Amino acid sequence: MRTPSAGCELRIRATPKSRRDSVEVDSGTVRVHVRAAPEDGNANEAITELLAAKLGIPRRRLELIRGAKSRAKTFWVEGMTANEVITRLSQ
Numbered sequence: 074m075r076t077p078s079a080g081c082e083l084r085i086r087a088t089p090k091s092r093r094d095s096v097e098v099d100s101g102t103v104r105v106h107v108r109a110a111p112e113d114g115n116a117n118e119a120i121t122e123l124l125a126a127k128l129g130i131p132r133r134r135l136e137l138i139r140g141a142k143s144r145a146k147t148f149w150v151e152g153m154t155a156n157e158v159i160t161r162l163s164q
Contacts, residue, residue: 079152080151081158082148082149083149083155084146085104085120085147087116088105088106092106093108094108096123103162124162127161127162127164130151130153134150134152135150135151
């Protein structure tokens with residue numbers, strides 16, 4: 074069971090097969106573009122790696138909890154508040 078103080082949920086909109094890897098935050102909406110194709114979990118892995126790098130945390134602190142086969146995805150970010158996550162992704 075997760076507690077709010079232990080982390081937060083991060084909802085993103087994924088765009089696989091993009092020209093570049095990037096994270097955009099616009100009015101609270103997080104859009105993640107990755108070059109990887111959505112085959113065999115490649116795009117999900119690329120999104121996880123990109124988010125971990127932008128947040129400055131190890132990949133093991135990110136967990137895909139909803140949307141493995143959807144463009145709308147929800148990640149659990151361990152040890153960070155929602156404000157911290159949005160601030161780091163906006164940089």
